[in-house]
Amino acid sequence: MALNAENTTAQNGGSVANEGGCQRFNSMPGNGAQPKTNYCSACAAHKTALCAKLSGEELAEFGALSQHKTFAPGQTLFNEFDEARYYYTVVSGDVRLSRMLDDGRRQITGFKSKGDFIGLGTDGHFSSDAEAINEVVVCQFTVSNMNHSLENFSAVQGRLMEMMQHEVIALQDHMLLLGRKTPVEKIANFLCERAKKYAGVHPEDEMVQEVDVFLPMSRTDVADFLGLTIETVSRTITKLRKAGVIELETAQHVVVKDFEELSMIADGEV
Amino acid sequence: MALNAENTTAQNGGSVANEGGCQRFNSMPGNGAQPKTNYCSACAAHKTALCAKLSGEELAEFGALSQHKTFAPGQTLFNEFDEARYYYTVVSGDVRLSRMLDDGRRQITGFKSKGDFIGLGTDGHFSSDAEAINEVVVCQFTVSNMNHSLENFSAVQGRLMEMMQHEVIALQDHMLLLGRKTPVEKIANFLCERAKKYAGVHPEDEMVQEVDVFLPMSRTDVADFLGLTIETVSRTITKLRKAGVIELETAQHVVVKDFEELSMIADGEV
DNA sequence: CGCTGGATTGATTACCTTCAAGGTTGGTGG
DNA sequence: CCACCAACCTTGAAGGTAATCAATCCAGCG
Incomplete structure (x- = not known):
């Protein structure tokens, strides 16, 4: 060419x-x-x-x-x-x-x-x-x-x-997620990562509570990223919502109400 | 230091x-x-x-x-x-x-x-x-x-x-395995990779049939590599054995009887 | 307004995990 | 040489969880 x-x-x-x-x-x-x-x-x-x-x-x-x-x-x-x-x-x-x-x-x-x-x-x-x-x-x-x-x-x-180093680390992180984390942990982790990367949340910040997280991708994409089905993604998001950890403005706009909690869930420290 | x-x-x-x-x-x-x-x-x-x-x-x-x-x-x-x-x-x-x-x-x-x-x-x-x-x-x-x-x-x-490039590719391969493959596919994939890397099997070789594969690691290690439990690893190996695709000389010494078949299973082309 | 694609919710099933019990192997010591 | 033990592997039974199948809901759009 x-x-x-x-x-x-x-x-x-x-x-x-x-x-x-x-x-x-x-x-x-x-x-x-x-x-x-x-x-x-x-x-x-x-x-x-x-x-x-x-x-x-x-x-x-x-x-x-x-x-x-x-x-x-x-x-x-x-x-x-x-x-x-x-x-x-x-x-x-x-x-x-x-x-x-x-x-x-x-x-x-x-x-x-x-x-x-x-x-x-x-x-x-x-x-x-x-x-x-x-x-x-x-x-x-x-x-x-x-x-x-x-x-x-x-x-x-x-x-x-x-x-490349950061990529390798990220891929290893994700392998741990795919191989060993539960659906809730996977979703929580996904939302946390998004919050950190796109909403400028720094874990060490005190009083980080309410964070807007935007998901440009479809539920199918999320499912294929996390090794889940679309239904499980949906149900798990609902579960977090009913637990008060997040709210849904729209399907693509998640408001994290308790970042600390979400972060704990993501790391399996329930 | x-x-x-x-x-x-x-x-x-x-x-x-x-x-x-x-x-x-x-x-x-x-x-x-x-x-x-x-x-x-x-x-x-x-x-x-x-x-x-x-x-x-x-x-x-x-x-x-x-x-x-x-x-x-x-x-x-x-x-x-x-x-x-x-x-x-x-x-x-x-x-x-x-x-x-x-x-x-x-x-x-x-x-x-x-x-x-x-x-x-x-x-x-x-x-x-x-x-x-x-x-x-x-x-x-x-x-x-x-x-x-x-x-x-x-x-x-x-x-x-x-x-680093090969590492990234290998990690991506493994993500696909962890997120989307079934236990049989995981085990088959694992054995195939081992055969290719350590038994010098090249897929393009015709008539590759019987291959010795040695597993230095424990079943627990295999399980933690493939995102399974040790019991599922064991059962799945048994399943492949009963299907005649492999034989077990010892727990650590697998003889692949039909590499072609194992390879198909590994890639989900059942 | 109805259509369409995507998201959510519900019911059922299948599969893997969990819990539990044998079996095998290799090493040690009598 | 054999008994004993520990670690590991295999097999069995029961249970739970996520996948599957299916229906409903919702938002955007012509």
């Missing part, structure tokens, strides 16, 4: 990050290729992304090798076994990574959002499916550009190493 | 790998520190280890920064949350990595053996417990030596990256 340059109207001109040639991809699924609209340093994902430790000229050079791209809800970024041509950093939106058995059973291996890197467990070919849950913007680099950056920017390489 | 030089009788003199000062560690659990007995290139683990891509002087230099150490069956290499001072390559024997809940529930996140690296999901502190299943010899490096090698030997760094 070749990269083919194409003219589009720039959404925002004069960006340093776009110097060095802003190529477009056209023949891909999710073909909403678009120039980056501002400096990488202003990118919503930058602070925690692969490029987090880069700044100034290095960041500009790195940015010139990448480009933003949009995927519609439900759209596929790539499938398992596809040859890995690109890696991605999520700029906005939510992506689910999953793996399937022939008969349709599915395990979601992770949800990726702003700042997260996609392409870690990749050895020439992708090891999972990747789909956009809602509208997703990613920052995309070709594998060769990625390798170039790894060789030339030790800060990128260092950050990648960090991210 | 300081590295303290100490005299011991060399088991084998004149090794290039021992040049540059063969320091000993003394005050650690599993204190059977010992000089490496031969060139790294002759090490049983070398071909697939972190140092696989090194040779000649580089290998010698790398080897000088490491040393072998022996652990008795059941002995702890380290515990979760311990400050990570060392990384390890398994030279011989089997190590289990596990994670526990407060009430004793345990999930084994992996079995490590010859050539495997221990310390991947480590961010300053270890993310799991590590225990020797049988007598284990490891090649141990301090974190700082490891970092030194990563900076100076791109071959080491490249190999580490490969190993």
